[in-house]
Amino acid sequence: MSLVLENISKEYPGPGEIPTPALAGINLELENGRFTTVIGPSGCGKTTLLKIAAGLSRPTAGRVLLDGEEISAPTPKIGLVFQEFALFPWRNILKNIEFGLEIQGIKPPERRKQARELLRKTGLSGFENHFPRQLSEGMQQRVAIARTLATHPRVILMDEPFGALDSQTRNSMQEFLLKLFRDERPAILFVTHNIDEAVFLSQTVLGLSQRPGKIKADFSIELDYPKERTSTEFNRYRREILEFLDRERKSIADR
Numbered sequence: 001m002s003l004v005l006e007n008i009s010k011e012y013p014g015p016g017e018i019p020t021p022a023l024a025g026i027n028l029e030l031e032n033g034r035f036t037t038v039i040g041p042s043g044c045g046k047t048t049l050l051k052i053a054a055g056l057s058r059p060t061a062g063r064v065l066l067d068g069e070e071i072s073a074p075t076p077k078i079g080l081v082f083q084e085f086a087l088f089p090w091r092n093i094l095k096n097i098e099f100g101l102e103i104q105g106i107k108p109p110e111r112r113k114q115a116r117e118l119l120r121k122t123g124l125s126g127f128e129n130h131f132p133r134q135l136s137e138g139m140q141q142r143v144a145i146a147r148t149l150a151t152h153p154r155v156i157l158m159d160e161p162f163g164a165l166d167s168q169t170r171n172s173m174q175e176f177l178l179k180l181f182r183d184e185r186p187a188i189l190f191v192t193h194n195i196d197e198a199v200f201l202s203q204t205v206l207g208l209s210q211r212p213g214k215i216k217a218d219f220s221i222e223l224d225y226p227k228e229r230t231s232t233e234f235n236r237y238r239r240e241i242l243e244f245l246d247r248e249r250k251s252i253a254d255r
């Protein structure tokens with residue numbers, strides 16, 4: 001499966017009829033077995049890009065093609081982990097994770113089994129019968145991730161999914177996601193502000209410019225999984241990306 005973003009631009013209506021350009025001329029191709037991360041200054045259009053890729057927001061110009069077919073609305077083939085997609089407060093944790101499987105018509109014993117397995121993998125065993133409000137923010141985020149992964153989507157879009165987690169949990173979620181990525185080989189488009197996370201997870205890191213976001217840098221991370229965070233090469237990539245972000249930040253400050 002492939003998701004292609006073709007010449008995407010987006011303008012939001014702004015105050016006083018002056019439009020806010022958020023993205024300009026984005027071309028991107030996501031394929032199964034490719035892990036791509038987008039990094040860039042705050043407000044440069046990363047979330048906008050993911051929403052357009054998901055069919056949740058319409059671009060002002062350009063097209064989004066899933067296996068060659070234009071999409072203009074969300075599809076179950078694309079799994080989303082966005083911070084604003086809260087859990088269902090009236091469903092317990094197990095039932096939250098089962099949601100997508102239920103929609104697919106999978107019978108209760110089977111979907112329960114799969115949901116329990118995901119609970120275990122995300123370190124949430126024992127919380128099956130809790131409700132979202134009874135969990136910490138980081139735990140809720142893990143449930144949201146498990147809920148998305150339950151249906152094995154071939155394309156996964158993730159907007160800062162680990163942002164609310166402490167660094168230990170964050171590292172174990174990164175490892176969990178990589179294991180899933182390597183076992184199931186979906187196409188992943190991931191957004192983070194964390195350079196270490198970007199290098200650790202991805203094969204490609206795209207650097208967006210200040211707003212309106214354009215793809216200004218394309219880092220190909222040529223390290224084999226599992227990556228060694230303390231290696232010299234790992235740190236070389238970190239430094240290159242940091243320098244890119246610093247340049248972008250300064251060019252905003254100089255405007």
Ligand SMILES: Nc1ncnc2c1ncn2[C@@H]1O[C@H](COP(=O)(O)OP(=O)(O)OP(=O)(O)O)[C@@H](O)[C@H]1O
Pocket residue numbers: 012013020021022040041042043044045046047048049211
């Ligand atoms: N619904 C909206 N209506 C109007 N303007 C919007 C809307 N959503 C985003 N914008 C504007 O588009 C630009 C890009 O926003 P976006 O949320 O995509 O940035 P981002 O790169 O995800 O930022 P951050 O790193 O802070 O999450 C910003 O200038 C923002 O003000």
Ligand SMILES: [Mg+2]
Pocket residue numbers: 046047048159
């Ligand atoms: Mg954002």
